[in-house]
Amino acid sequence: MHCSACDGERAFEQPPCPDGHGADCPERVCVDCGSAVLVGEPPSASHSPASGRTTAQRTSA
Ligand SMILES: [Zn+2]
Numbered sequence: 872m873h874c875s876a877c878d879g880e881r882a883f884e885q886p887p888c889p890d891g892h893g894a895d896c897p898e899r900v901c902v903d904c905g906s907a908v909l910v911g912e913p914p915s916a917s918h919s920p921a922s923g924r925t926t927a928q929r930t931s932a
């Protein structure tokens with residue numbers, strides 16, 4: 872994986888996550904310089920906007 876701090880290909884490892892993400896934690900640290908990067912999507916996706924939700928019209932009584 873490319874490390875922007877090292878400006879080259881480096882190995883990255885998953886650090887212990889203090890936020891309880893576990894295996895889903897997107898954080899990786901460069902084993903060479905220790906620079907932290909995020910990979911993939913953040914696990915804290917509360918809403919999935921493009922889920923094809925239809926706007927149901929309901930009459931409020
Ligand atoms: Zn995390």
Ligand SMILES: [Zn+2]
Pocket residue numbers: 874875876877878881901902903904905906
């Ligand atoms: Zn690095």
